[in-house]
Amino acid sequence: MMKNKNLGYVVLSILLVFISIIAFVIPTEKTGTFWITYVFTTIAILAQIVIWKNTLGKEDTLKSKFLGLPVIHVGIVYLVVQIVAFAVFTAVPTLPIWSAIVACTSILCFSVVSMIAGEAGRGETEYVESKVQKKVFFIKELQTDVELLIDRETDIEIRTALQQLAEKIRFSDPMSDDTLSKIENTIAERVAELKTESDKMSIIHELDSLLAERNKKAKILK
Structure with a gap:
């Protein structure tokens, strides 16, 4: 798991470098919309590290990590959408600054809300499963005790x-x-x-x- 996570960090670093090179090499006017969307895109890439670390870096069970996958999925979708927005505003530098702020902020807010909802759902699922495990423990323990008596x-x-x-x-x-x-x-x-x-x-x-x-x-x- 640690090896895969480190590989993911390398991929994110390469992606950030790649986007930066493309953005600054393309001969487009570097207006306010460019810088705003570039900053938001950088934040989106760096946010993946935080998301992956919080979701996969905990000392939880494999099942708990699996339940955290929807949060990672939202994070990846957020990154892709933000990159698309960056590409659009870079290609059309004449768009007003306020449109870039509104677009990027909306993408970020919707993504954060979705991730919070996903994490809440994960926590609720784990809580319910924990309660179920406690409720079925009596019968399981009882059966084990009787089976041990049978053996003796x-x-x-x-x-x-x-x-x-x-x-x-x-x-x-x-x-x-x-x-x-x-x-x-x-x-x-x-x-x-x-x-x-x-x-x-x-x-x-x-x-x-x-x-x-x-x-x-x-x-x-x-």
């Missing part, structure tokens, strides 16, 4: 009952809710008791009932 169980009858329990857990509603915390805590306590109690079969039967009750309540909440 030597009694065939209890082992079979645990396998059936694990199957019910696997097909249980994965989404949790604050209103289910009481019954889920009870389920977790009963599973913990399976590690020490001798009458495991009665606990398994109780867990069957608790799971059925929990799943019915979870269904009502939807």
Whole structure:
């Protein structure tokens, strides 16, 4: 990732040099519109470094970086549009200065607003996914605990009952809710008791009932 990012910086540097050479070599009148659009174009190129650094430079997960791609896309579109505007105002130096200011400022503002919206969407997506992960953690942890008990169980009858329990857990509603915390805590306590109690079969039967009750309540909440 770092290598690709550094390569991108090199490309941006080459682009800035290339545009500058073309702009100053072409025999056009260097009016106020030229300098205004040239400055805005330079800002657009340098802005890519800031955008890439903030979007890809964080110590985030690959998924988080992927969600940041729309922001990078907006940044690239902003750069392309600004370069086009620079080309137009360079080719037509007689255009009034105010038109260059309005055009470049509008391009910049629309781009910034779009990038802010994209970053906000990224943050909201990550927040929602984080909440979902927390809500499905209970069932995943519960299934793991029961599967570990199955691996350690030597009694065939209890082992079979645990396998059936694990199957019910696997097909249980994965989404949790604050209103289910009481019954889920009870389920977790009963599973913990399976590690020490001798009458495991009665606990398994109780867990069957608790799971059925929990799943019915979870269904009502939807």
